Amino acid sequence: MVDVTLKVGGAAGQGVQTVSEVLSLILARHGYYVFSIEDYQSRIRGGHTFTLLRVAEQWVSGGKGALDILVCLDEATYHLHRGEVKEGGVILGKTGNEAPGEDVRLLPLDFEGVALRLGNRVFANMVATGAVLAILGIGLEEAREYVRETFARKGPEIVAKNEEALEEGTRLVEASGLSSSPFLGGHQNPSRVSRRYLISGNEALGLGALLAGCTFYSAYPMTPSTGILNFLASRAEAYGLIVEQAEDEIAAINMAIGASYAGARAMTGTSGGGFCLMCEGLGLAAMTETPIVVIDAQRPGPSTGLPTRTAQGDLLFVLHASHDEFPRFVFAPRDPQEALNTVIRAFNLAEKYQVPAIILSDQYLADTRWSYDRLSCEERPIRPSLSWDGASPYRRYALTPDGISPRLFPGGEALVVADSDEHDERGHLTEDLALRKAMQEKRMRKLEVMRKEMRLPFVLEGKDATLIGWGSTWGVLLEVRKALGQKGKSIGVVHFSDLYPLPEGLRDFLKRFPNPVVVEQNFSGQLATLLEQETLLPFPKRICRYDGLPFLVEELVEQVAEVL
Amino acid sequence: MVDVTLKVGGAAGQGVQTVSEVLSLILARHGYYVFSIEDYQSRIRGGHTFTLLRVAEQWVSGGKGALDILVCLDEATYHLHRGEVKEGGVILGKTGNEAPGEDVRLLPLDFEGVALRLGNRVFANMVATGAVLAILGIGLEEAREYVRETFARKGPEIVAKNEEALEEGTRLVEASGLSSSPFLGGHQNPSRVSRRYLISGNEALGLGALLAGCTFYSAYPMTPSTGILNFLASRAEAYGLIVEQAEDEIAAINMAIGASYAGARAMTGTSGGGFCLMCEGLGLAAMTETPIVVIDAQRPGPSTGLPTRTAQGDLLFVLHASHDEFPRFVFAPRDPQEALNTVIRAFNLAEKYQVPAIILSDQYLADTRWSYDRLSCEERPIRPSLSWDGASPYRRYALTPDGISPRLFPGGEALVVADSDEHDERGHLTEDLALRKAMQEKRMRKLEVMRKEMRLPFVLEGKDATLIGWGSTWGVLLEVRKALGQKGKSIGVVHFSDLYPLPEGLRDFLKRFPNPVVVEQNFSGQLATLLEQETLLPFPKRICRYDGLPFLVEELVEQVAEVL
Amino acid sequence: MATLFDAHDVEIAWCPGCGNFGILQALKETLDELGYRPQDVVVVSGIGQAAKAPHYLRVNVFNGLHGRSIPVAFAIKAIRPELLVIAESGDGCMYGEGGNHLLHAIRRNPDITVLVHNNQVYGLTKGQASPTSGEGFRSKAQPWGNLSRPLNPLSLAISQGAGLVARAFAGDKEGLKGILKEALNFRGFALVDILQPCVTFNPVNTYAWYRERVYYLGEDHNPEDQIAAFQKSLEWGDRIPLGVFYRNPQPTYEMKVEGRAKKRRNLFEEEEFQRVLQEEFAQFL
Amino acid sequence: MATLFDAHDVEIAWCPGCGNFGILQALKETLDELGYRPQDVVVVSGIGQAAKAPHYLRVNVFNGLHGRSIPVAFAIKAIRPELLVIAESGDGCMYGEGGNHLLHAIRRNPDITVLVHNNQVYGLTKGQASPTSGEGFRSKAQPWGNLSRPLNPLSLAISQGAGLVARAFAGDKEGLKGILKEALNFRGFALVDILQPCVTFNPVNTYAWYRERVYYLGEDHNPEDQIAAFQKSLEWGDRIPLGVFYRNPQPTYEMKVEGRAKKRRNLFEEEEFQRVLQEEFAQFL
Numbered sequence A, B: 001m002v003d004v005t006l007k008v009g010g011a012a013g014q015g016v017q018t019v020s021e022v023l024s025l026i027l028a029r030h031g032y033y034v035f036s037i038e039d040y041q042s043r044i045r046g047g048h049t050f051t052l053l054r055v056a057e058q059w060v061s062g063g064k065g066a067l068d069i070l071v072c073l074d075e076a077t078y079h080l081h082r083g084e085v086k087e088g089g090v091i092l093g094k095t096g097n098e099a100p101g102e103d104v105r106l107l108p109l110d111f112e113g114v115a116l117r118l119g120n121r122v123f124a125n126m127v128a129t130g131a132v133l134a135i136l137g138i139g140l141e142e143a144r145e146y147v148r149e150t151f152a153r154k155g156p157e158i159v160a161k162n163e164e165a166l167e168e169g170t171r172l173v174e175a176s177g178l179s180s181s182p183f184l185g186g187h188q189n190p191s192r193v194s195r196r197y198l199i200s201g202n203e204a205l206g207l208g209a210l211l212a213g214c215t216f217y218s219a220y221p222m223t224p225s226t227g228i229l230n231f232l233a234s235r236a237e238a239y240g241l242i243v244e245q246a247e248d249e250i251a252a253i254n255m256a257i258g259a260s261y262a263g264a265r266a267m268t269g270t271s272g273g274g275f276c277l278m279c280e281g282l283g284l285a286a287m288t289e290t291p292i293v294v295i296d297a298q299r300p301g302p303s304t305g306l307p308t309r310t311a312q313g314d315l316l317f318v319l320h321a322s323h324d325e326f327p328r329f330v331f332a333p334r335d336p337q338e339a340l341n342t343v344i345r346a347f348n349l350a351e352k353y354q355v356p357a358i359i360l361s362d363q364y365l366a367d368t369r370w371s372y373d374r375l376s377c378e379e380r381p382i383r384p385s386l387s388w389d390g391a392s393p394y395r396r397y398a399l400t401p402d403g404i405s406p407r408l409f410p411g412g413e414a415l416v417v418a419d420s421d422e423h424d425e426r427g428h429l430t431e432d433l434a435l436r437k438a439m440q441e442k443r444m445r446k447l448e449v450m451r452k453e454m455r456l457p458f459v460l461e462g463k464d465a466t467l468i469g470w471g472s473t474w475g476v477l478l479e480v481r482k483a484l485g486q487k488g489k490s491i492g493v494v495h496f497s498d499l500y501p502l503p504e505g506l507r508d509f510l511k512r513f514p515n516p517v518v519v520e521q522n523f524s525g526q527l528a529t530l531l532e533q534e535t536l537l538p539f540p541k542r543i544c545r546y547d548g549l550p551f552l553v554e555e556l557v558e559q560v561a562e563v564l
Numbered sequence C, D: 001m002a003t004l005f006d007a008h009d010v011e012i013a014w015c016p017g018c019g020n021f022g023i024l025q026a027l028k029e030t031l032d033e034l035g036y037r038p039q040d041v042v043v044v045s046g047i048g049q050a051a052k053a054p055h056y057l058r059v060n061v062f063n064g065l066h067g068r069s070i071p072v073a074f075a076i077k078a079i080r081p082e083l084l085v086i087a088e089s090g091d092g093c094m095y096g097e098g099g100n101h102l103l104h105a106i107r108r109n110p111d112i113t114v115l116v117h118n119n120q121v122y123g124l125t126k127g128q129a130s131p132t133s134g135e136g137f138r139s140k141a142q143p144w145g146n147l148s149r150p151l152n153p154l155s156l157a158i159s160q161g162a163g164l165v166a167r168a169f170a171g172d173k174e175g176l177k178g179i180l181k182e183a184l185n186f187r188g189f190a191l192v193d194i195l196q197p198c199v200t201f202n203p204v205n206t207y208a209w210y211r212e213r214v215y216y217l218g219e220d221h222n223p224e225d226q227i228a229a230f231q232k233s234l235e236w237g238d239r240i241p242l243g244v245f246y247r248n249p250q251p252t253y254e255m256k257v258e259g260r261a262k263k264r265r266n267l268f269e270e271e272e273f274q275r276v277l278q279e280e281f282a283q284f285l
């Protein structure tokens, strides 16, 4: 079964992401499953950046560390990564003096030189793409089509040059004889039917919002959430959304709240540092019972930390963010497919319960491209019907049994009053402390109903151990289970996407899983701590990674094997 | 044993706080123990406000609900509180038509009318004071002295008028015959030696900072923390502090961090909403390992909530505030005396470990005046010695075994580099992820050493039940223990002032206390949740108050009796 | 005078004699005279004494966070351009905590009116210096007297080319109403700084103090002239000008995004949803 | 030219050709020529490409949060008035996220210098419109083109009577150095807006674009005249003036609080501690 891992590396600005994007797309169109992880630094030019690309005939959900192919757009890539190439692998592009590993073939290629001969350095990416396709054993048909689609508006000459660049790349590999036993075994896509969908977390989060009927998105740029802003901005004019870049995150969340009060479905997105600035706004949404969706795309901290790396360090923070207590939803989708549905669910539930809903993403989920046979959308945007009879005086914050009060928008017949102070049923500020008590109870009452909406974790049974995770680590946990399964170990997976309020009966539910090992991308094991608090069961075995890199399959397999 | 509870009520702006302040002071100077609780609304004039004042021959640490004396500066006070006066009690001032309770004496008095006859409405407060003193059976000697001290700079005429007002008040009561069996039984202070100290939480927090050697305080006004700003401002010129009102809370915390980096001992103070805005700065302090002290004076939320009321709703928030993980200290002093020491400790520990220290106050602690035989200061400001040899290149963030690195200030021989990004040992930003891992470990390593600094809770043993609390509820828990003790119940108290990191061995420690009941001023019982998480022991019995009012003795006695 | 905008069953928590009363009454009468219906008006505020004003009006109210009324008002107007949207709060709220939002709202030019009850003090928190307090202003938090120069909100707004910039005085109802009318009728961002005596905490800038100094800009002042407006905005001391200082009509934010609203698709309808879903999914194939 | 302020062992992460290099070099030379020692200089920054600059200098560095360099710099100067304190960051950082701090720092007039690398774009986050981007500026976040009018930082600072307000161009080292010298020598708050080409994300405001337009204010410009300075600050288009627009010497914050430092008491010393303790405790008896 074909399963090839390739890495494209270079300096920022050299086009690493372009090469890997084009490759991913072409391979997905060829019917391969693709999984690509972006690694980059907080700079625009220079330094080092790479994409880790896995191409397989079976669906894959995690990255591997051992490389079949290393594509070096600069010499630094060769130095940094040549040790990762396994036996039988190939290194192509700019190479260096040190020897590669045993049985690793070297193909020194001057992509830029070829490009310059074609007239412009920019064609280097297509030369590299052509070369890699040849090594993989993929014909240029799809690649040509891609080039035609992409460069059409730049004129036929540019199209022709790019096609030439592809061909040059392929030719160089053929000349070296390296294409004779291609990595993908010459498999070709017989028809278009088996094209795979290719989508990243940020695209899926943006698409989910679009499908949820989001009409207002305000944000201040912050890696790794900016892709959501870009996605929604790209759709704003066609679909009629208001997408506004705010002056700061405080404005961003207050704008979203204002828009929601006025009748919009509103969302904002940021990373941890920006979320800090949104804490007060989160409480405002809670107190005025104005639904909003907030995406926190996590990255390592504290503080500015590592802006372009991944982490799951904000769980306990978002759970308790803002002073005093109020109900909120917290979700952490496991992959782009689920992210799509989660956003719609978050909008629906936020609006149904008139509370803020927080979605935890991270740099890994945001930037990683997953491939699927099909994309599906199981959720539908639903607006709760407004339960005001139009006759009795309107009470925005009526004390109801389930805590949910009739929510109208301004501009209708009834006046809508909202206040960040404690207020009476009409929304006017009050110092009546018996009423305060009733209001706090009304708000908190929702939590128990909300809990019923929450889903139990995803489960795969296993006898030897159970890996417990949340959010973006789901895919790699599946891979680890499979890998250890091949070694005769029976490993279960329990994975949380719904994090708060935690579903009922969790203690009994969790008790039945043998030998739990919690796997998280943070220092202390925050989910483990949360589960301990919720269930009073101990979760002492924790595998924590907090260097900013995502878990890869082989390393995690070893770590899990160690604690078994 | 004398133990009198009196309430002075009126509209905001009528001088309720002046009357009670003067009374407290005079009574404390007379050698009585005084305990006064302020209740006010978020407005400047009108509405309703009162002070609950307890005067006793024994030290007291909580307020009672049943009144001996009700002083009505307006009629609303009579309507609102007449039901609280117990048998044998007195109501004086503006009364209304409804009958008082049984065996309650009414003394309708027109304080304002008397004052106007003296020439100005402002003397009404002194008329009321004189009247109350007479009912209590306190001569006017101390009161006169107070008047002379306070009004001296306004001239002899004003002094004379105020003295007259006092006398008028006393005379009115005497004329009514009500002073014949005074509440305090005619006890007089024989000498100055037994004067009591009288101090509020905000004063104690400010004084603690002053004594800790704080040289920089920046804050944005926010109830109930503003008293700290006022206190430190009042000392700034005499002691040479910089006290700066910032444009917002974000500036406030960033200023404090800058000042600390430059060599100051720096603090900021706010309430929950402002603390929200400080979350990002908290992470900055953590990442740059810049010590600061942050006071969060809690009030009910969410959001603006009830600005002038009390709550303990921010515990879990401040514990996890700011994205990703870093060590911090969290303290919640139990009374003004401890607050004084806590602030000094917080400064010392923050500086020793180069971390932020958070002090949780609340409106009850902030505004309540406690009396003591003596004030004591057990802590001393200590600056850690700087451990740089001056020879080797200076590494601000050297990776040390205990995580504490040599901290210098700019302006000396070595250059000091600090960065909110992940950084190398010199402080320069890095993308070396192995180093990132080491740095995160270095920072988190401090937590285990910090834990050793933390003190086990205050303990009073009891066989029937154990009341567990934190922060400002300590005093009332003592009172409840005493009251239930008188009813033959043996009630223990376990009270936390050191909240994070929790001291070691807590599970075994807590196990030995029978029938734990956690008492908190929030909705869900946040300390109980924290203890469950830390010890995996269940704490299902929780008494929670969240209407914004503090626990009073009798009600809490009943609530505790119920769960016994 | 009774108006359509009189609130009932709400107790006003301001001090007797406070300048806020004059502003409240003038605003109610202005809204009435301009023919608005309460349900077509949204008043957004922050936190402070001034920020309680919307509760005392019969309108839609969003009383949000201290300093954050402008972003809320901006978004309400963006989503519901047919409503009249006013942001109303104190000087601390709008110029202190909220200064950044004011600055950037001017750049966006939404068609909202910002009313600032400028009492040159923090009223609700008991008298600290505000961004507009005079140098030397004393309070418990500044016993040495305010060390900062006061912010000049008019100069600030004029310097950034704001739509309409005006100053009014709470003590002159008719004058205030005239200015409110101009501001509310203006299409674009309008800032009205209203001098408001705080009888409790500001012993400096009293009714009498203002009355001695204020005068209305005359016919000779050309509000379309940015330099002249700027020059006038610097006048503060013995004479304090009132009126519309500056007027700079320009396309509003809502006009610029108007086209988008028309393209809004109804995703709550299954067929439309499916259409969008298919179009979008195709992008990822 | 080598200077005392050259950093070693730090790799510069800017794009080749970036305008930041010119600013860095000019600043190093200026500090050197003014005779400062590295240990007497603190450079505070926020987050962004420009905000990395302090790491490339041999000085004391505080690289804080995005938008928050000014409050940090203010406090460092307040505590250590003998140090030279510079706040240096990008246009997004200083005028966007940090706008409120700029506004209020002007009012306090601390003796700090604020250097803004104004590339009219968010560089580090890959090219979104910044507060100073021109109307119509396109990016992935604004594919329809920036809808807001650009903030004018010079007009803003002049309108609030800031100490010194200047504009420089990264492409003219000598001119820039001259302006930096004036700003660093000025006692009080100085803002230098430095036009900085971003060769990666700003295809509009290029070196050539600036070169065609910039010119230095001549002798005829009187920087003490606030109205003239304001008028000049509005000039932006075919001609863009450089130089010191405005100069308004006034007492600094540090001067105003100078007396306090002298009264500082050494509480780390037991005897002094006891003295203070007794004095203070007596207040509560």
Ligand SMILES: Cc1ncc(C[n+]2csc(CCOP(=O)(O)OP(=O)(O)O)c2C)c(N)n1
Pocket (backbone or CB within 6 Å): B220, B221, B222, B223, B249, B273, B274, B277, B304, C047, C048, C049, C050, C051, C066, C089, C090, C091, C092, C093, C094, C117, C119, C121, C122, C123, C124, C125, C130
């Ligand atoms: C984030 C935050 N910080 C501080 C406060 C406390 N606060 C409430 S009102 C106010 C000042 C009000 O001054 P201003 O806006 O001038 O209104 P005024 O009361 O003078 O009308 C402050 C500081 C708050 N509510 N929220």
Ligand SMILES: Cc1ncc(C[n+]2csc(CCOP(=O)(O)OP(=O)(O)O)c2C)c(N)n1
Pocket (backbone or CB within 6 Å): A220, A221, A222, A223, A249, A273, A274, A277, A304, D047, D048, D049, D050, D051, D066, D089, D090, D091, D092, D093, D094, D117, D119, D121, D122, D123, D124, D125, D130
């Ligand atoms: C609170 C917060 N919000 C957002 C960011 C993300 N961020 C980093 S740099 C930057 C913009 C930088 O623009 P500018 O200040 O103009 O600097 P430049 O990169 O252009 O030099 C942003 C939005 C952040 N670090 N912190």
Ligand code: SF4
Pocket (backbone or CB within 6 Å): B044, B045, C013, C014, C015, C017, C018, C019, C020, C049, C050, C119, C123, C124, C197, C198, C199, C200, C201
């Ligand atoms: S404190 Fe001042 S502003 Fe507030 S209501 Fe009273 S007079 Fe008005």
Ligand code: SF4
Pocket (backbone or CB within 6 Å): A044, A045, D013, D014, D015, D017, D018, D019, D020, D049, D050, D119, D123, D124, D197, D198, D199, D200, D201
């Ligand atoms: S992105 Fe622009 S500002 Fe940043 S280093 Fe590159 S050229 Fe300079």
Ligand SMILES: [Mg+2]
Pocket (backbone or CB within 6 Å): C048, C090, C091, C092, C117, C118, C119, C120, C121, C122, C123, C130
């Ligand atoms: Mg005010």
Ligand SMILES: [Mg+2]
Pocket (backbone or CB within 6 Å): D048, D090, D091, D092, D117, D118, D119, D120, D121, D122, D123, D130
């Ligand atoms: Mg920039």
